Amino acid sequence: MRRVDxxxxxxxxxxxxxxLLHPEPAMFEAMLTGWRTQxxxxxxxxxxxxxxxxxxxxxxxxxxxxxxxxxxxxxEGWTVSLRSAGRSRTTVRxxxxxxxxFCDYLCDARYGWVTECEERFGEHPVQICHEWNTADHVSxxxxxxxxxxxxxxxxxxxxxxxxxxxxxxxxxxxxGGLAAWRDSVLFKVTYAWGLRRREATMLDTxxxxxxxxxxxxxxxxxxxxxxxKALRGSEPRRRNVATVMPWAVEALEEYLAExxxxxxxxxxxxxxxxxxxxxxxxxxxxDRFVAYRDALGLPAELTPxxxxxxxxxxxxxDGVDPLFVQQQVGHSHAATTAIYxxxxxxxxxxxxxxxxxxxxxxxxxxxxx
Numbered sequence: 001m002r003r004v005d006x007x008x009x010x011x012x013x014x015x016x017x018x019x020l021l022h023p024e025p026a027m028f029e030a031m032l033t034g035w036r037t038q039x040x041x042x043x044x045x046x047x048x049x050x051x052x053x054x055x056x057x058x059x060x061x062x063x064x065x066x067x068x069x070x071x072x073x074x075x076e077g078w079t080v081s082l083r084s085a086g087r088s089r090t091t092v093r094x095x096x097x098x099x100x101x102f103c104d105y106l107c108d109a110r111y112g113w114v115t116e117c118e119e120r121f122g123e124h125p126v127q128i129c130h131e132w133n134t135a136d137h138v139s140x141x142x143x144x145x146x147x148x149x150x151x152x153x154x155x156x157x158x159x160x161x162x163x164x165x166x167x168x169x170x171x172x173x174x175x176g177g178l179a180a181w182r183d184s185v186l187f188k189v190t191y192a193w194g195l196r197r198r199e200a201t202m203l204d205t206x207x208x209x210x211x212x213x214x215x216x217x218x219x220x221x222x223x224x225x226x227x228x229k230a231l232r233g234s235e236p237r238r239r240n241v242a243t244v245m246p247w248a249v250e251a252l253e254e255y256l257a258e259x260x261x262x263x264x265x266x267x268x269x270x271x272x273x274x275x276x277x278x279x280x281x282x283x284x285x286x287d288r289f290v291a292y293r294d295a296l297g298l299p300a301e302l303t304p305x306x307x308x309x310x311x312x313x314x315x316x317x318d319g320v321d322p323l324f325v326q327q328q329v330g331h332s333h334a335a336t337t338a339i340y341x342x343x344x345x346x347x348x349x350x351x352x353x354x355x356x357x358x359x360x361x362x363x364x365x366x367x368x369x
Contacts, residue, residue, distance in 0.1 A: 008038030008105070010112040023120060028066050031113060032056065035105050045230060055098040067106055067125040068117040075099065075128050079135075093135045100129035147301050149310035154298060155191070161292050162187055178262050179275070183288045185255040186272055186280070187307065192248030193223050193241050194311035194329045197304050201280050202227040203271040205256070211242060220249045228330050239330040244315070 005012050013034040014027075032053055039049045060066065062081065063074045075096070082092050106113045106125040114124040150158065162184035170177030190200040203223075211221025221243050228237035243249060263273040272280040289304045308329065315325050 006038075006110050007041035008034040008036075008111055010034060010116045013037070014116065024066050027117070027120065028060065031067060031106060034111065034113075035102060038105060038111070045235075052098040052102070055095050056102050059095070059099055067103070068121055068123040070103075070125065070128050072128045072130065072133050076133050079133075089135060096129055096134045100127070100134070103127045103129060147303070147306065147309075149306055149313040150302065152314065154302070155307075155310055157296055158292060158298070159184070159188060161296055165292070178259055181259050182255065182272060182280075183285075185251050185259075186285065187289070187304075188248050188251050190304065191307040191311055192245040193225075193243070194308050195225065196229065196308060197282055197285055199225050199227050201272060201282055201285055204269040205260075205271050206269055207271070214243060217243050217246060217249055220252065225330070237330065239327075241328050244320070244328075 010030070013030045035056075036049055036053065039052070059074075059078055062078050063070060065074070079092055079096070082095065087095075103125060104127065105111060107127055117124040162180070166177055166180045166184055169180040186200060189195070189203070190197075195203075204226075207224045207226065208220045209222045209224065210219050211217065214221040223241045223243065225239050225241055226236065228239055230236045260271075260273065263275065263277065265273055265277070268277060270279040274280055274284075285304060293300075293302055312325055312329060315328075316322060
């Protein structure tokens with residue numbers, strides 16, 4: 001029978017009959033190369049593969065040993081060090097999952113790493129991640145407890161401060177004023193269409209289109225989000241977001257007419273450009289957001305992603321159908337949208353009042369004697 005090797009097999013990575021000058025580090029690199037090949041054959045995204053590679057290298061550096069000498073106690077020690085360094089539960093579990101998958105790959109007989117290690121070192125890799133020494137995912141949401149949407153007052157103050165920054169920057173030169181104006185509109189667009197950070201920074205001018213159901217919004221009635229959060233092994237997910245906040249359209253139109261042309265975009269279609277003609281970065285968005293937040297004295301738990309949380313909460317408060325909101329933000333499950341929702345006390349009281357009014361209205365009246 002003809003032997004068929006699967007992608008990532010040791011036999012395909014190692015050169016037969018060649019003595020390795022530094023066998024242990026060379027074997028470790030070969031293992032990582034094989035695992036990369038195996039993941040690529042499953043169509044996993046390059047950033048995912050790179051992140052897992054860094055995790056394994058980080059663990060190996062902590063332990064100071066190679067995979068055929070790793071044990072469960074090494075994982076436990078690493079986990080304790082990560083938690084002591086302030087890593088979140090979600091991050092630690094992601095590291096543990098990557099390590100478990102790497103060990104599964106090495107121990108799978110189809111790839112031949114156990115045999116190679118036995119022949120070369122007299123030892124072989126084993127699975128070191130078990131139920132009793134790894135973290136379980138038992139909660140739908142494990143974010144920072146203090147993370148929340150903006151209140152409406154906080155959001156208005158943030159936008160006002162961003163607008164004021166335009167006037168302040170223009171006093172020191174037109175270049176700074178343009179950047180401040182661009183960033184002010186960027187934050188408003190992020191909120192008004194419920195976008196993630198990457199979704200917002202990757203927008204192009206061609207992503208907006210007309211919506212027959214909202215002709216009054218012109219070509220800004222619909223937004224095509226092309227860089228949504230990807231699922232494992234898939235490309236970024238796309239979704240269409242209907243425009244529900246006309247005031248944001250006015251801000252965007254003004255930006256496109258008066259600000260973006262000053263950056264001499266030429267044929268570049270990126271919506272947010274820098275002075276050098278390149279697309280704005282996530283780091284810039286984060287830095288500008290933190291500067292405005294701290295200048296206002298707002299809580300540190302507010303992040304750019306809280307603008308998306310605010311979009312969900314405020315729409316629900318305004319009585320928008322939760323299913324529509326779920327589709328707008330691209331959640332597969334209603335439970336995920338519910339996690340984002342943090343309606344105000346006033347809204348809950350209004351809903352309660354309506355429920356009580358309906359209940360009393362349907363109560364049969366007592367007959368007159």
